[in-house]
Amino acid sequence: MRDVAIETRNLHVHYGNNHVIKGINLKIPPKVVFALMGPSGCGKSTLLRTFNRLIELNPNARVEGSVKILGKEVYSPETDPVELRKEIGMVFQYPNPFPHLTIFENVASGVKLNKLVSSKDELKERVEWALKKAALWDEVKDRLKDYPGGISGGQRQRLVIARALAMRPKILLMDEPTANIDPVGVQKIEELLFELKGEYTIVLVTHSPAQAARVSDYVAFLYLGEIVEVGPTRKVFENPEHELTEKYVTGAFG
Template sequence: MAKSIDVSDLNIYYGDFLAVEGVNMTITARSVTALIGPSGCGKSTFLRTLNRMHEVIPGARVEGKVLVDGQSLYDSAVDPVEVRRMVGMVFQRPNPFPTMSIYENVLAGLRLNNKKLSKSDADAVVEKALRGANLWNEVKDRLTKPGMGLSGGQQQRLCIARAIAVEPQILLMDEPCSALDPISTSAIEDLIHELKEQYTIVIVTHNMQQAARVSEDTAFFNLAGAGKPGRLVEMNPTKKIFSVPDEEATEAYISGRFG
């Protein structure tokens, strides 16, 4: 089910401004890849190109290739809505739909795709997704209650359940723990370890310890200065990045000398 991603010569623009330049990387299926680097270096911008959310911004565009199992995401014949179903996204702040119950939040993506479900099928999808997000036991007796009534960590796991309910192959996570307390962060990290058995996961994080804990590979992004494009400086197995990185700039960032 999970798929690999190959990125080659990727340039990302906002209008005429080149935001990220010349990214080449391979993201392995059924693994966690962490994107690290200082604020403003293009990590989240790059992440959004992997499910074509970048182009939703007026004037935004990309050059280069993003292939998922050999299929170009940006081929003219490819439906961006289908891409976003295949490549799920979890955002920095938990964003359950405020007017919806926990139950309806989980089903929101399927409803958006006009998928007709019987009550029994819907029940099965909700339970499977909530179990997959390690949330079922906490909410099974209050599925009709508002999703916004959950704690922050539970809301984020509800958003993960919503993302996996549509059965994507890839999960993108943009700083999913930055708004959470340490206990909720630990729960999300445990969940990431479980999810990588089924999904390819790419996570943006500013937390070096988190990157070291959850990922197999780490990509370090940086930029030469204000107004310059972000670049991929180095991508290597996480153990190597955090012990003997190839680039001096990577070592300087990880050791806290800048950023």
């Protein structure tokens, strides 16, 4: 079962009467960057939020079908969403470190809350490890007691990534993580994805075909709540099977 990290079967999501995910079957292999790309409103964020049950925060959302993560049925009554989310880190479009916590405390917070370490030294090691993994350590190691308001948007986003990595998740869900970041920051995060993918399964939502082409190993093209095409990124970009995919990846619409 380890050749598939995330699997959906006949997955549907409705918001009230609005049917936005329409029978999605997807297999995401482990330890790759898997991009969900498509135009605004096609259902990328909704699909991503079914993976960690964040979708349940919308009282009008209804999920049908199956999602399995690392072999576990996400919507089974036995699955505790809080436990599930410990294995699944999530990064959003707006970098959202806790403004009232220092850089150190931001990375340490989840580790402390979940009692993942047993001493202060271990906590320090874990924070340093996560900041290094997120390629941020060199930039903040002398500022660990500062608040994140003083660092750039790109650095704040890598801080959020460090906070997620400190929990040692197996999966990282990223919803347009570079949408609000300057070009240098975007490049750093894209390089980071490249570094991380050997160890984590990364699902990246992007409305940018160029970004999907640059960073992903596999890509699914969503349109109006359905998967038009899915496969190895090179194949989908260089030799798409569907005319709609070709139009999208060549920028004819978006």
